Amino acid sequence: MFQPEIFKGKTALVTGGRSGIGYEIARQLLQYGAEVYIASRKESELQSAAAQLQEYGPCHAFALDIREPEKIEELAALIKKQSGKLDLLVNNAGGQFPSPAEAIPAKGWLAVINTNLNGTWFMTQQMANSFFLPQESGCVVNIIVDHYRGFPGMSHTGAARAGVDNLTKSLAVEWANRNVRVNSVAPGIIHSSGLDNYPPEMVAQVSKSIPVKRLGKVDEVAEAVLYLALADYVTGETLYIDGGSRLWGDIWEI
Numbered sequence: 001m002f003q004p005e006i007f008k009g010k011t012a013l014v015t016g017g018r019s020g021i022g023y024e025i026a027r028q029l030l031q032y033g034a035e036v037y038i039a040s041r042k043e044s045e046l047q048s049a050a051a052q053l054q055e056y057g058p059c060h061a062f063a064l065d066i067r068e069p070e071k072i073e074e075l076a077a078l079i080k081k082q083s084g085k086l087d088l089l090v091n092n093a094g095g096q097f098p099s100p101a102e103a104i105p106a107k108g109w110l111a112v113i114n115t116n117l118n119g120t121w122f123m124t125q126q127m128a129n130s131f132f133l134p135q136e137s138g139c140v141v142n143i144i145v146d147h148y149r150g151f152p153g154m155s156h157t158g159a160a161r162a163g164v165d166n167l168t169k170s171l172a173v174e175w176a177n178r179n180v181r182v183n184s185v186a187p188g189i190i191h192s193s194g195l196d197n198y199p200p201e202m203v204a205q206v207s208k209s210i211p212v213k214r215l216g217k218v219d220e221v222a223e224a225v226l227y228l229a230l231a232d233y234v235t236g237e238t239l240y241i242d243g244g245s246r247l248w249g250d251i252w253e254i
Contacts, residue, residue, distance in 0.1 A: 001223055006230065008033030011083045013075075015039045015066055015123060016093030018049040020192035021143065024218040025090055025225050030057035032226070037079060040093065041065050066093050066119030069126065076130040086131040088229050091120045091164075092143040096157035109156050116160035121167065124182075128171075132180045141225050142168055142184040144238070148246030161186075165238055172236030181235040183228045188242025191215040211244035 012029050016022035017038025026036050026049075035058045040046045043063040050061035062078060064071035079086055094116040097108065124140055132138025144161040145151060151158025165184055172182040189206045207214055224241050228234060240246050 002032055002226060002230075005033035007226075010034045010087040011037075011079070011085055012088040012090065012229075013037045013039065013079065013086060013127065014090040014092055016143075017090075018042065018046045018061075021187065021190060021218050021221050022090070022092040023049055023053070024192075024222040025092060026053055026059065027056055028219070028222045028226055029088075030059060033057065034088070035083060036060070037062060037075070037083075039064050039066075039075060066123050067114045069122045072122055072126045076126050080130060085135060086127055087138060089124065089127045089132075089138070089140045090143065090225055091123055091140065093119060093123075094143070094157075094160075096154050096160075098153055099156075100153070101155045104156055112156040113160050116157055117163045117167075120164050124167075124171070128175070128180065133175070133178055136179045138180045139229050140168075140171070140180070140182040141228050142182070143221070143225075144184050144186045146186050146188040146240060146242045146246050148186070148240065168238065169236045176235060181228075181232070183231075183234060183236065184238040185221060185224045185228065186238050186240045186242065186246075187216060187221045188240070188245040189215050190218060190221060190241075192218045209245070209249035210242075211248050214243065216241055216243060 007029055012034045014022050014026045014036060017026045018040040026038050029036050030053055037060045038050060039062045046061045046063055050059045053059040062075045064075055096112050120142060142164050144164050145157060147158045147161050168182050168184045221241050224239050
């Protein structure tokens with residue numbers, strides 16, 4: 001889809017890069033010439049993913065929890081020491097679980113908000129201050145969810161991701177004159193390892209409600225990320241990769 005080595009000379013960081021959508025984003029960036037750092041909480045799985053990704057290009061792994069600003073600062077220092085710059089941040093790390101709103105425990109609510117909203121903010125602010133703003137160049141792509149009509153059944157992540165969607169718009173305007181672009185990709189239901197967290201019967205019924213009658217693919221989300229990384233005149237936008245789900249149909253019964 002893209003010219004060979006179009007990302008040559010670029011350095012990218014993909015959080016949640018050990019599996020699923022994040023892994024495919026990292027793989028495609030490497031395939032097109034970038035140097036890539038992947039970050040995730042689980043050290044052994046992360047190192048295994050990095051070893052596999054080395055087949056496509058230079059890939060480095062750093063274990064962290066994006067809810068911990070001190071660890072993010074350590075990662076920024078490592079990237080600066082090893083690569084000298086950062087051109088692209090993909091905020092893909094996150095997590096949630098299905099639950100009626102009245103049944104979400106306080107611990108679960110806080111975990112989802114802290115990861116999906118606060119973690120995204122900590123990562124973005126640190127990389128902007130360490131690289132993008134001093135360089136006066138850089139790009140952030142946030143991976144959120146298809147929350148166009150709300151997110152009943154997962155109101156915690158709907159609230160968090162809507163916060164990131166608004167943060168995307170705010171930062172895009174604040175940093176536009178510093179040559180830093182900020183966009184989001186909102187995947188619908190994607191056939192990836194992330195679906196392992198949901199009941200099989202729930203997943204089985206989903207494709208029937210999608211206008212194009214199939215689940216999305218991880219490579220389709222990754223291609224959208226790469227497009228936004230290259231689109232110099234696009235900022236503050238959210239690109240939905242959902243087969244039309246935001247416009248029609250219920251994902252599951254309430």
